[in-house]
Amino acid sequence: MPDNEMAHSDFVPAPISLWRRGMNSFATFAAAAAVILVLVPLGAVFGYLIYKGIGSINWAFLTQTPKPVGEPGGGMANAIAGSAFILLIASSMGVPIGIGAGIYLAEYGRNRLGNIIRFTADVLNGVPSIVVGIVAYAIVVLSQGHFSALAGGVALAIMMIPTIARTTEEMLLLVPNIVREAAYGLGVSRWRTTLSITLRTATSGVITGVMLAFARVAGETAPLLFTAFGNQYWNWKINQPTAALSLQIFTYAISPFDEWHRQAWAGALILIVLIVLAVSAVRFVASRGMMEGAN
Amino acid sequence: MRTRFQQGLDDLRSRLLRMGGLAEQAVDRACQAYIDRDLTRCHMVLEGEFQINVAEREIDEAAFDLLALQQPIAVDLRFILAVTKINSDLERVGDQAVNIAERAMDLVELPKADLPVDIPRMAAAVSAMVRRSLESFIEGKAELAQAVLEMDNVVDRMKDEAFITLVKTMNDRPDVTRQALDALLVARNLERVADHATNIAEDVIFWVRGADVRHNVTSEPSLHQESTDAQ
Amino acid sequence: MGVGIKVNKLNAWFGKTQALYDITMEAPANHATAIIGPSGCGKSTFVRCLNRMHETVPDARATGRVQIGELDVYNGASAVQIRRRIGMVFQKANPFPTMSIYDNVAAGLKLNGFHDRARLDEIVERSLKLSALWDEVKDSLRKKSGASLSGGQQQRLCIARALAVQPEVLLMDEPCSALDPISTGKIEELIFQLKEKFTIVIVTHNMQQASRVAEFTGFFLLGKLIELDKTEKIFTTPSDKRTEDYITGRFG
Numbered sequence: 001m002p003d004n005e006m007a008h009s010d011f012v013p014a015p016i017s018l019w020r021r022g023m024n025s026f027a028t029f030a031a032a033a034a035v036i037l038v039l040v041p042l043g044a045v046f047g048y049l050i051y052k053g054i055g056s057i058n059w060a061f062l063t064q065t066p067k068p069v070g071e072p073g074g075g076m077a078n079a080i081a082g083s084a085f086i087l088l089i090a091s092s093m094g095v096p097i098g099i100g101a102g103i104y105l106a107e108y109g110r111n112r113l114g115n116i117i118r119f120t121a122d123v124l125n126g127v128p129s130i131v132v133g134i135v136a137y138a139i140v141v142l143s144q145g146h147f148s149a150l151a152g153g154v155a156l157a158i159m160m161i162p163t164i165a166r167t168t169e170e171m172l173l174l175v176p177n178i179v180r181e182a183a184y185g186l187g188v189s190r191w192r193t194t195l196s197i198t199l200r201t202a203t204s205g206v207i208t209g210v211m212l213a214f215a216r217v218a219g220e221t222a223p224l225l226f227t228a229f230g231n232q233y234w235n236w237k238i239n240q241p242t243a244a245l246s247l248q249i250f251t252y253a254i255s256p257f258d259e260w261h262r263q264a265w266a267g268a269l270i271l272i273v274l275i276v277l278a279v280s281a282v283r284f285v286a287s288r289g290m291m292e293g294a295n
Numbered sequence: 296m297r298t299r300f301q302q303g304l305d306d307l308r309s310r311l312l313r314m315g316g317l318a319e320q321a322v323d324r325a326c327q328a329y330i331d332r333d334l335t336r337c338h339m340v341l342e343g344e345f346q347i348n349v350a351e352r353e354i355d356e357a358a359f360d361l362l363a364l365q366q367p368i369a370v371d372l373r374f375i376l377a378v379t380k381i382n383s384d385l386e387r388v389g390d391q392a393v394n395i396a397e398r399a400m401d402l403v404e405l406p407k408a409d410l411p412v413d414i415p416r417m418a419a420a421v422s423a424m425v426r427r428s429l430e431s432f433i434e435g436k437a438e439l440a441q442a443v444l445e446m447d448n449v450v451d452r453m454k455d456e457a458f459i460t461l462v463k464t465m466n467d468r469p470d471v472t473r474q475a476l477d478a479l480l481v482a483r484n485l486e487r488v489a490d491h492a493t494n495i496a497e498d499v500i501f502w503v504r505g506a507d508v509r510h511n512v513t514s515e516p517s518l519h520q521e522s523t524d525a526q
Numbered sequence: 527m528g529v530g531i532k533v534n535k536l537n538a539w540f541g542k543t544q545a546l547y548d549i550t551m552e553a554p555a556n557h558a559t560a561i562i563g564p565s566g567c568g569k570s571t572f573v574r575c576l577n578r579m580h581e582t583v584p585d586a587r588a589t590g591r592v593q594i595g596e597l598d599v600y601n602g603a604s605a606v607q608i609r610r611r612i613g614m615v616f617q618k619a620n621p622f623p624t625m626s627i628y629d630n631v632a633a634g635l636k637l638n639g640f641h642d643r644a645r646l647d648e649i650v651e652r653s654l655k656l657s658a659l660w661d662e663v664k665d666s667l668r669k670k671s672g673a674s675l676s677g678g679q680q681q682r683l684c685i686a687r688a689l690a691v692q693p694e695v696l697l698m699d700e701p702c703s704a705l706d707p708i709s710t711g712k713i714e715e716l717i718f719q720l721k722e723k724f725t726i727v728i729v730t731h732n733m734q735q736a737s738r739v740a741e742f743t744g745f746f747l748l749g750k751l752i753e754l755d756k757t758e759k760i761f762t763t764p765s766d767k768r769t770e771d772y773i774t775g776r777f778g
Binding site: 297300366367368369370371372373505 | 733734737761762763764770773774775
């Protein structure tokens with residue numbers, strides 16, 4: 001072959017070595033194994049819950065209040081309603097404050113004060129839930145003189161705020177600055193831009209943050225021990241002790257009665273199912289508002 | 296910087312200078328052939344014309360490519376436009392040199408006549424104009440080009456005087472009519488060469504100063520002032 | 527009809543770093559003035575000072591006088607009010623991603639409190655026609671989001687959005703730098719037509735674009751305005767050697 005031609009074989013890539021292929025397979029296998037390792041406990045929990053609890057779920061369970069000890073039957077209807085009630089109170093405080101804090105941190109808080117708030121939020125996040133309960137007890141219950149749904153709501157709200165604030169901040173920071181500039185260029189004031197444009201763009205992320213916080217506190221028991229306290233009957237008053245599903249499960253589970261154990265399993269299953277339903281419902285409603293091609 | 300572009304400009308410049316050399320040499324040879332009644336030189340001029348024509352085509356092509364591919368503006372654009380114009384003028388100078396050579400060939404056939412006209416002096420002046428206009432291009436100096444513009448008047452006067460003198464000669468001495476006619480034509484060819492040299496000088500001024508000084512109407516120079524105010 | 531822009535001794539800083547030095551110039555009404563210069567010369571900063579967008583950067587400030595028609599930009603109304611009278615189109619098309627095409631165009635009006643439905647419909651249609659986008663989107667105004675359009679269409683959407691508030695002046699900061707030649711051509715054509723109604727200042731790093739669309743061109747270097755003149759003069763016989771060196775590619 002003449003000198004100025006290059007050998008065709010110069011451009012043929014070398015075949016993939018056995019070692020490379022082996023490594024590739026191993027890595028794929030390891031990743032798959034990791035996924036399974038994560039899903040197995042989740043599946044096990046669900047499976048076991050269904051196994052233990054499904055038998056006890058019936059119409060009576062879902063609509064009746066607990067019967068006195070010894071009597072069979074009864075249900076957790078008031079606990080289900082009570083949980084919803086307390087979570088509503090908690091959300092009505094936690095979500096606005098959390099989102100507001102997140103907005104402040106993202107848009108106005110790139111300074112010393114912002115750093116202090118961020119640090120505080122992170123610390124608050126790490127406070128044990130029982131301690132939060134005690135704090136809420138001290139602030140609300142002692143000053144009012146009785147247990148109440150409000151106190152329970154306050155405790156849960158305190159736990160929601162750091163998560164919502166930090167996620168909101170992260171999501172708002174993800175909104176590209178050119179979107180804000182577009183609004184400024186049109187003569188929109190800063191606060192209006194933040195609410196109508198930036199927040200709106202980050203909506204789906206913010207909702208995710210709220211749902212995360214909601215799902216976490218929905219199952220909390222310790223903060224409600226000294227605040228909502230629990231109730232055997234229906235209660236819709238904000239200033240009275242209220243039943244909660246997690247509390248009821250706890251009470252029944254540590255009791256010596258088999259009947260109550262059975263109901264505790266059912267209650268646990270209901271709790272998980274309700275949380276999943278609530279999160280899905282919000283996601284569905286939020287996605288209805290999206291248009292073709294929007295992100 | 297844009298090295299390919301700069302190389303293109305340098306190439307264009309050297310090609311034009313080479314062509315300028317050929318044209319200048321052709322005129323000098325033709326004039327010398329006329330003065331010395333040298334047939335060999337005449338033939339050299341006639342053969343040299345081919346090279347000049349080839350050079351003209353090559354320069355135009357090179358300039359065209361630079362315009363299409365490099366999007367030159369301002370001084371670079373003026374330079375390339377000036378080169379194409381000078382190119383054309385140099386080719387015409389070559390043609391005039393051929394004309395002079397042809398007159399010389401005619402004169403060689405005829406007996407030598409003593410004519411009261413100083414062709415050598417005129418030839419020297421014109422040759423100087425061509426040389427100086429090419430120098431102004433090499434140096435990129437508008438003042439040198441300006442000097443050429445002034446010399447054109449001198450050559451024009453020389454041509455007018457030659458005409459008057461030679462027409463009188465033809466009337467007075469009919470036996471040397473043909474020689475006088477040849478001399479008259481050569482005078483006119485030289486005047487044309489001077490005009491082309493003037494054009495070259497005007498093109499150099501356009502390139503260097505951005506001023507269009509053709510036809511004695513000047514437009515707008517003022518380049519390279521260090522002004523920081525906006526107009 | 528557009529109005530002229532007069533700038534007098536404009537200086538601008540980012541914190542302690544000065545970005546613009548004593549800029550004094552005029553952009554005539556109903557013409558396009560291009561601003562060219564190497565990276566970092568201050569041309570974007572300059573244009574952003576015209577509508578006080580410069581101030582949105584923390585620690586940024588500007589002094590001097592900018593007059594847009596009757597409006598004294600720095601000494602009259604607030605920055606927010608000023609920006610309602612001046613339209614701006616940015617380098618990267620930035621439609622509001624969660625809003626429909628209709629809402630995007632109407633955003634400048636709706637967000638500032640204008641809610642008359644019938645008038646809004648009219649204004650949206652007129653603005654989209656002005657920016658040569660109407661025919662392409664008229665059937666999906668409310669169904670498609672602003673971000674689902676192609677790059678060139680998005681930029682025309684942003685132009686429509688800027689025009690909807692009927693500004694006196696349109697500022698464009700390298701509007702075509704992220705677009706392909708066809709889209710660029712469409713927008714340049716647009717600028718040509720918009721000149722009849724508006725005064726345009728366009729920052730561009732593409733000199734051929736400046737020479738295609740603008741009657742006047744200003745050359746900036748290191749925060750100073752070196753030369754401002756008719757475009758054909760700048761590109762054939764510039765007065766300042768620095769201008770010539772830049773446009774012929776000898777630096778920058």
